[in-house]
Structure formats: C-alpha cells, structure tokens
Amino acid sequence: MANVNAGHHDHHPDQEELRTFAFWIYLMTDVILFATLFATYIVLQGSTDGGPGPKDLFQMSGIYASTFILLTSSFTSGLAILAMNKGNRLALMNWLGVTVFLGASFLFLEINEFIHMVSEGATIGTSAFLTAFYTLVGTHGLHVTLGMGWMIIVIMQIAKHGITPVTKRKVNIISLFWHFLDVVWIFVFTIVYVMGVN
Amino acid sequence: MWESVKEFASEFFVTGDPLIYGADVSIVLSIIAVVSVLTYFKKWGWLWREWLTTVDHKKIGIMYILASVLMLFRGGVDALLMRAQLAMPEMQFLSGDHYNQIFTTHGVIMILFMAMPLMFGLFNVIVPLQLGARDVAFPFLNALSFWLFFSGAMLFNLSFVIGGSPDAGWLAYPPYSELAFNPGPGQDFYIWGIQISGIGSLMTGINFIVTILKVRAPGMTLMKMPMFSWSVLSSCIAIVFAFPILTVTLALLFIDRYLGGHFFTLDGGGNPMMYINLIWMWGHPEVYIIVLPAFGIFSEIVATFSRKKLFGYKSMVFAMIIISVLSFLVWAHHFFTMGSGADVNAFFAVTTMLIAIPTGVKVFNWLFTMFRGKITFETPMLWMVGIIPNFVIGGMTGVLLSVAPADFQYHNSYFLVAHFHQVIIAGVVFGFFAGLYYWWPKIFGFKLNERIGRWAFWLWNIGFYLCFMPQYALGLMGMTRRLYTYGWDKGWFEMNLVSTIGAVIMGAAFLVQIWDIAHSIKHMKRDTTGDPWNARTLEWSIPSPAPFYNFAVMPQVTSQDDWHERKLRIEQGLEKPAKVELEPIHMPKNSGIPIVMSMFWFFVGFGLIFDWLWMAVPGFIGVIACMVVHSFNYDTDYYVTVEEIKRTEAEAGRVIT
Numbered sequence: 001m002a003n004v005n006a007g008h009h010d011h012h013p014d015q016e017e018l019r020t021f022a023f024w025i026y027l028m029t030d031v032i033l034f035a036t037l038f039a040t041y042i043v044l045q046g047s048t049d050g051g052p053g054p055k056d057l058f059q060m061s062g063i064y065a066s067t068f069i070l071l072t073s074s075f076t077s078g079l080a081i082l083a084m085n086k087g088n089r090l091a092l093m094n095w096l097g098v099t100v101f102l103g104a105s106f107l108f109l110e111i112n113e114f115i116h117m118v119s120e121g122a123t124i125g126t127s128a129f130l131t132a133f134y135t136l137v138g139t140h141g142l143h144v145t146l147g148m149g150w151m152i153i154v155i156m157q158i159a160k161h162g163i164t165p166v167t168k169r170k171v172n173i174i175s176l177f178w179h180f181l182d183v184v185w186i187f188v189f190t191i192v193y194v195m196g197v198n
Numbered sequence: 199m200w201e202s203v204k205e206f207a208s209e210f211f212v213t214g215d216p217l218i219y220g221a222d223v224s225i226v227l228s229i230i231a232v233v234s235v236l237t238y239f240k241k242w243g244w245l246w247r248e249w250l251t252t253v254d255h256k257k258i259g260i261m262y263i264l265a266s267v268l269m270l271f272r273g274g275v276d277a278l279l280m281r282a283q284l285a286m287p288e289m290q291f292l293s294g295d296h297y298n299q300i301f302t303t304h305g306v307i308m309i310l311f312m313a314m315p316l317m318f319g320l321f322n323v324i325v326p327l328q329l330g331a332r333d334v335a336f337p338f339l340n341a342l343s344f345w346l347f348f349s350g351a352m353l354f355n356l357s358f359v360i361g362g363s364p365d366a367g368w369l370a371y372p373p374y375s376e377l378a379f380n381p382g383p384g385q386d387f388y389i390w391g392i393q394i395s396g397i398g399s400l401m402t403g404i405n406f407i408v409t410i411l412k413v414r415a416p417g418m419t420l421m422k423m424p425m426f427s428w429s430v431l432s433s434c435i436a437i438v439f440a441f442p443i444l445t446v447t448l449a450l451l452f453i454d455r456y457l458g459g460h461f462f463t464l465d466g467g468g469n470p471m472m473y474i475n476l477i478w479m480w481g482h483p484e485v486y487i488i489v490l491p492a493f494g495i496f497s498e499i500v501a502t503f504s505r506k507k508l509f510g511y512k513s514m515v516f517a518m519i520i521i522s523v524l525s526f527l528v529w530a531h532h533f534f535t536m537g538s539g540a541d542v543n544a545f546f547a548v549t550t551m552l553i554a555i556p557t558g559v560k561v562f563n564w565l566f567t568m569f570r571g572k573i574t575f576e577t578p579m580l581w582m583v584g585i586i587p588n589f590v591i592g593g594m595t596g597v598l599l600s601v602a603p604a605d606f607q608y609h610n611s612y613f614l615v616a617h618f619h620q621v622i623i624a625g626v627v628f629g630f631f632a633g634l635y636y637w638w639p640k641i642f643g644f645k646l647n648e649r650i651g652r653w654a655f656w657l658w659n660i661g662f663y664l665c666f667m668p669q670y671a672l673g674l675m676g677m678t679r680r681l682y683t684y685g686w687d688k689g690w691f692e693m694n695l696v697s698t699i700g701a702v703i704m705g706a707a708f709l710v711q712i713w714d715i716a717h718s719i720k721h722m723k724r725d726t727t728g729d730p731w732n733a734r735t736l737e738w739s740i741p742s743p744a745p746f747y748n749f750a751v752m753p754q755v756t757s758q759d760d761w762h763e764r765k766l767r768i769e770q771g772l773e774k775p776a777k778v779e780l781e782p783i784h785m786p787k788n789s790g791i792p793i794v795m796s797m798f799w800f801f802v803g804f805g806l807i808f809d810w811l812w813m814a815v816p817g818f819i820g821v822i823a824c825m826v827v828h829s830f831n832y833d834t835d836y837y838v839t840v841e842e843i844k845r846t847e848a849e850a851g852r853v854i855t
Contacts, residue, residue: 017412018335018336018408018412018413019336021408021411021412022335022336022404022405022408025404025407025408025438026404028438029400029404029438029439029441029442030442032439032442032443033442033443033445033446036442036443036446036447036476037446040446040450040461040472040476043469043472044461044467044468044469044472047460047466047467047468047469048467049460049465049466049467124453124457124458124459125457125458125459125460125466126466127460127466127467128459128460128461128463128466128467128468128469129467131453131454131459131460131461131466131468132461135449135450135453135459135461149822153826153829153830156830157829157830161832166832
C-alpha cells in the first residue's frame with residue numbers, strides 16, 4: 001500500500017480536463033436538442049396552412065451576409081486561441097472582443113429578418129411551418145446570445161486573472177461552443193434556407 | 199377591491215373539494231410544525247450549513263431518497279384514491295374530472311418524482327464509494343441537480359392546491375393538452391415541473407458519466423468495475439441521449455400554449471402525432487433508464503448473498519449496453535394502433551421482442567450465480583429472489599404486448615396497466631427497495647430490523663399479486679384504462695374489489711417499512727465493521743457511515759470484487775493490513791448557489807404558469823446572476839488536514855498509524 005501513496009498525485013483527477021470532457025458530453029446533448037428541432041421542422045415544413053411559405057419569405061442576400069459574418073466569427077475565435085497559446089493576453093482579449101462584435105452583428109441581422117417577416121404578417125402563430133421556423137432559428141439565436149454573454153464574462157476573467165489553467169480551459173470551452181454554433185448554422189442555412197427557396 | 203381579491207383567490211386556489219381543503223390544512227400545519235421545531239431547537243444554521251448548501255454526494259443522496267419517499271407517499275395516496283373509486287361499480291367517491299387529475303399526477307409523480315430521485319439517491323450514495331473516489335466529478339453541479347429536481351417536484355405538487363392539477367395523462371398527449379381543450383394552469387404546472395427537474399436529471403447524467411469514466415480508483419479498469427456502476431453508466435448514457443428530446447418536446451408544447459404556436463394543434467397545420475413520436479422517443483428509453491440501475495443492484499446483491507463471483511460478468515455488461523441501445527429503437531410500439539402501417543409496426547414489434555434476449559441473459563446469470571452458492575436470505579436477498587418470478591411474468595406479458603396485431607386487443611386496456619405496473623414496481627421499485635435494504639448500513643451506519651423487513655416484503659408481494667393479477671384478466675374482459683366508473687352489468691366487480699384490496703395491502707406494507715425505519719432507529723445497533731453483509735465491493739472497505747472524504751487512503755484495485763479478494767488474501771496471510779501514510783485531502787467547499795438558483799427557477803416556472811412576467815423575468819435574471827457569480831468564484835475548494843483525518847477515522851473506530 002505504501003508504494004500506492006507515492007503515486008497518489010498522479011491519480012488526482014485533473015479538474016480542467018474533466019470539465020472539458022464533460023463539456024463535450026454536454027455538446028452531444030445539444031446536438032440531440034437541435035436534431036429534434038430539425039426533425040420537427042422537416043416534418044412541419046410543408047404545413048403552411050394556406051399562409052406564406054419559405055419561397056415567399058426568405059431574402060437570401062441577408063442570409064448570405066449573416067452566414068459570412070458567423071463563419072468569420074468562428075475564424076476570429078480561432079485566432080483568439082492562437083493568441084492564447086502564444087501567451088498574448090491582449091491579443092486574446094481583442095480577438096474575443098471581435099468575436100462578440102461579429103456575433104452581435106449576426107444577431108442584429110437575424111432580429112431584423114424576424115421583424116421584417118412579422119411585419120409581412122408571418123408570425124409564430126400563422127402556421128405550423130412558421131412556428132417550427134421561428135423555434136429552430138430562434139433557438140440557434142438564443143444560443144448565440146448566451147455564447148456572447150458567456151464570452152464577455154470570460155474576457156472579464158482574463159482581465160482579472162490573466163492566462164491561467166482555469167481561464168485557458170474557459171476560453172477553450174467557449175470557443176468549442178462557438179464552433180458548434182457555426183456547425184449548427186451551416187445545417188440551418190442548408191436545410192431551412194437553401195432547400196427552402198429551391 | 200375585496201370582491202376582486204375574492205375572485206382572484208377563488209381562481210388561484212383550488213376550491214370546492216374536501217380532499218383539497220384537507221391537503222391545504224395539512225400543508226399549512228406541516229410547514230408551521232417544521233418551522234417551529236427548527237426555530238425552537240435553533241437548527242436553522244445547522245440545516246443551512248450541513249444540508250441545504252452541502253456538496254457532499256452522500257448527503258445529497260440522502261436528500262434525494264427522503265424526497266422520493268415523500269413522493270412515494272403522495273403517489274401512493276393517489277393510487278389508493280383511484281382504487282377506492284374503482285372498488286365497486288357506480289362509485290360516487292371521485293368525479294370524472296378529479297379522477298383524470300389523479301391518474302395524471304399519479305403517473306408523473308411515480309415515474310419522475312419518485313423513481314428517478316430514488317435512483318439518483320442510490321447513484322449518489324453508492325457510485326463514488328464503489329469506484330474508490332472522493333466525490334463525484336462535479337460536486338457543485340450535483341447539488342444543483344438535486345435542487346432543480348426539488349423545485350420542479352414542489353412546483354408540480356403545488357398544482358394540487360393552487361391553480362388545479364394537470365389532467366391530460368402522464369405524457370400529456372395533444373390535442374387534449376393544448377390550450378383549446380385544456381386552458382387551466384394545470385398543464386403548465388406539468389410542463390414547468392418536469393422541465394425544471396429534467397434539466398437536473400440531464401446534468402446528473404453528464405456528471406455520472408464523467409465520474410465513472412474518469413475518477414475511478416487506480417487499477418480499476420472498466421472490466422473490473424462493480425456491476426452497479428456499470429448499470430449506472432449505461433443508464434446515464436441513455437439519459438444523455440433521451441432527456442434533450444424531452445426538453446424540446448415540452449418546450450414545443452409550451453410554445454403552442456403560450457405563444458400561440460401550431461406544433462401539435464389541430465388547426466394551423468399542426469401535427470399531434472409528432473408529439474406522440476417525440477414524447478415516446480424519450481419515454482421509452484426512460485423506463486430502461488430507471489430499470490437498468492435496478493439490474494445492477496440485483497447483480498450486487500445476488501453475488502454478495504450467494505458468496506460467489508457474479509456469473510457471466512462480461513455478458514451482463516454487454517446485455518446492459520444492448521438494452522440501452524435497443525431502448526431507443528422501440529418507441530413506436532406505444533402506438534401500434536395509431537395508423538403507422540404494417541411495415542413500421544413490424545419493425546418496432548421485432549426490436550421490442552429483441553429486448554427480451556439481453557434481459558433473459560441477465561435473469562439466467564442471476565440464477566447461475568445462485569447455483570451452488572452458499573445462499574443466505576437476509577432482506578436484500580429476499581427482495582432479489584422475490585423479484586425474479588415477478589419480473590419474468592411482467593416481461594412475458596410485455597412480449598405478448600409487443601405482438602403488433604395482438605396489441606390491437608390489449609391497447610389501452612387494463613392488461614397494459616397490469617403489465618407496466620408489474621415491470622416498474624417489480625423491476626424498479628422493488629429493485630430500489632432491495633438496494634436500500636442492502637446499502638442502508640453503509641448510508642446510515644446501522645442495519646434495518648430483519649423481522650419487520652420480512653413482514654414488509656411479504657405484504658408488498660402479496661398486495662402486489664392481488665392488485666395486478668386481476669387487472670390482466672380485467673383487461674382481457676374489456677376494461678380500459680383511465681375509465682373512472684363502470685356498470686354492474688359488466689361483470690368486473692369481483693376482480694376490481696380484489697385489486698383494490700391488494701392496493702390497500704401495499705399501502706399497509708409501506709407503513710410497515712416506515713415502522714421498520716423508526717423501530718431500527720430506536721433500537722439502533724451501530725455497525726462497527728463497515729462490512730455487515732461480508733460483501734465484495736469497495737464501498738464496504740471503509741467505515742459506515744462513510745466519512746465525508748470517503749477514503750482516508752486511495753485504494754489500489756487489482757481485481758474484480760477487489761475488497762473480497764483483499765479480505766481473502768489477509769485471511770490466508772498473503773497480505774497484511776498495510777501501514778499507510780496520510781496526506782491532506784482536497785475537498786470542494788459548500789455553496790448556497792445551487793439552492794438559491796433553483797429557487798429562482800421556481801419563480802421562473804411559477805411566473806410563466808400564471809402568466810406573471812413580473813415574477814418570471816426577475817426570476818430569470820436571478821438564474822443568470824447565480825451563474826455569473828459562480829463563474830467568478832475561484833475559491834471553491836480546501837484541504838482536509840492529516841490531523842482531522844486521523845481524528846475522524848478514530849471516531850469511526852479505525853486507527854491509522
């Protein structure tokens with residue numbers, strides 16, 4: 001038993017590693033959440049109940065712009081990780097800040113799109129198609145909002161504590177989340193918008 | 199002014215039923231009693247420091263078990279009310295509306311607020327100990343899971359006296375659960391009560407997967423891990439895949455009801471069948487989520503009391519994994535009669551029947567473990583053996599139900615009611631009872647009285663057969679579920695009366711168990727060995743109840759049933775109890791955030807149920823604020839000194855030099 005104790009510290013679970021692992025499992029649950037919403041959307045896509053359908057509502061120019069912005073924000077969050085790995089705290093905070101700004105721009109375009117649609121009479125209560133549309137796209141938007149708030153909190157903690165194992169893990173996790181949102185958006189873009197207007 | 203207050207109160211509080219006034223009075227009286235006892239004995243500080251803010255997995259487990267026993271009482275009273283109404287034809291005890299509310303709350307409470315927390319309670323008190331771990335992977339998250347379950351459960355139970363209970367069945371099928379047909383707040387209580395506690399369940403699932411995969415004692419490979427921990431792992435994997443579907447389903451129903459959406463409505467292009475698919479994609483795995491840990495418990499008990507290694511360890515592991523995978527491929531057997539078509543029905547009939555194979559493997563493995571074992575029949579083993587015939591009958595009627603054409607006869611009949619009660623009571627509830635009797639000394643430090651325990655066992659089993667065997671017959675005689683009264687001409691009287699008598703006996707059995715606990719506390723004989731059953735796994739290698747840091751020294755595992763093997767080696771003189779050196783132990787600090795955050799969730803739920811944004815919005819801000827405060831808190835742990843470890847171990851009767 002004595003020699004067991006010698007190795008005691010090797011077996012102490014590393015909290016940062018555990019949290020990253022748990023976050024991957026959480027992301028898996030989020031995948032299922034979105035998969036369920038996509039399935040519902042696909043089932044209800046045609047149920048416009050005589051109301052407007054995808055072809056009448058979607059304006060693709062705005063969608064291309066917001067897609068470009070979101071993809072760019074994933075890139076800037078990657079630049080933040082690079083800066084962190086180089087130990088450049090200021091660059092890390094700046095790139096995270098840029099990412100938040102791009103996220104806000106994406107959200108601004110999305111809210112504008114929703115307002116435009118509602119003004120044309122296409123509300124969440126108009127038809128099953130629109131209920132499913134607003135819920136799916138809105139849930140993604142909600143995730144973006146949460147991600148932005150989260151990123152701001154992480155920036156504040158980096159300002160306070162610098163680059164430590166804890167803040168490092170927090171940056172890694174939020175950037176993982178941000179890439180995940182990007183992947184989900186690619187599915188939204190393809191299934192909802194591109195397949196909707198074609 | 200007074201008139202409007204009166205009008206509000208008459209809508210807000212449920213009125214006009216003596217049962218509900220009785221509940222009002224008992225709720226108020228018990229709150230007054232609890233508050234005055236705590237104040238008189240000056241126990242508020244103790245309650246807050248030791249329990250409400252604890253992150254110790256063992257204490258959280260005890261709170262889960264306590265809450266679930268309370269819920270078992272509530273759900274059991276619901277069951278007795280229903281059986282009283284059905285005891286005789288043309289009874290006038292409950293009205294049809296009231297009956298609908300009672301079967302709905304009975305189902306929801308028993309599955310989500312009794313079976314789930316009882317299971318999580320056992321996860322919490324046992325899994326880290328079995329793994330040789332100091333705690334679960336995320337103690338703070340664990341406390342948060344418990345308090346979310348607790349506020350969800352309280353929110354749901356409140357519907358009985360405030361606003362009105364849900365009445366759309368335990369899975370709330372639309373269109374009946376939609377606003378057009380069900381405008382009262384009952385259905386919203388259902389949505390938020392389950393939603394809030396469901397988030398807690400999902401987090402528990404993630405927490406235990408990480409705990410089991412990442413924080414086992416050195417040397418414990420997955421294939422040396424105790425079977426209960428394996429069952430928890432497979433159950434948690436199913437939780438992680440199934441619960442997000444539930445979250446979405448309830449959210450969609452809420453969007454329909456609150457924002458005027460059309461997911462499942464009859465108008466606006468909605469599709470109620472979509473809900474039925476979604477809810478069973480969660481609901482079917484859910485029944486395996488709760489039964490798999492019971493299988494793990496049986497495996498531990500049968501090995502301990504047969505004094506043998508578990509037969510077919512590897513096949514048990516694979517059987518469990520196969521069951522958790524197959525549980526996701528069978529959901530449509532819940533609606534064979536709803537127009538899926540022959541091919542779809544055939545697919546789901548076959549996958550359903552396939553589950554009987556791994557389940558059969560497990561039953562045979564338990565029997566072979568007993569074969570040529572030195573069996574002793576202490577209460578846990580008595581439950582384990584009693585469950586086998588029960589579960590086999592329940593499983594076989596399940597196979598009968600899985601035959602799609604035959605199901606057109608059984609569907610929604612009492613045959614079905616008897617089947618699922620037989621598997622869920624015999625498989626899950628009795629399984630968890632067996633686990634409670636087995637681990638009771640480890641959790642509380644003393645054994646329960648064997649003689650009274652036997653009484654409870656026999657009463658439960660006799661009541662159980664009397665209650666549910668007649669229901670199989672009633673189902674074949676044409677009695678359907680959810681009906682609240684019937685005529686004399688049906689010929690269902692005798693069977694229903696017997697069934698009701700059985701239910702009353704089960705109620706008595708529950709009281710005998712409570713008596714068993716009270717009696718055992720009064721005549722308590724402290725367990726000083728830490729291993730009263732001469733068991734095989736690591737949790738029995740430490741004092742009972744376990745010290746707050748669990749293991750003074752991390753165990754080194756070399757084989758399956760490591761504690762048993764170590765005892766053998768010491769007995770044969772091959773190994774001496776080793777001299778050990780203690781080191782300071784790293785422990786998490788208590789936190790008040792989980793309970794405060796869950797209270798804010800309660801306000802979110804309550805506010806949205808009554809459409810009070812002035813309550814829901816601040817509640818939500820509170821939730822976010824709690825998250826932010828926790829994120830900024832870097833001071834979450836401390837070290838236990840060697841002196842304190844020595845002192846604690848000495849108090850438990852162990853001297854460490």
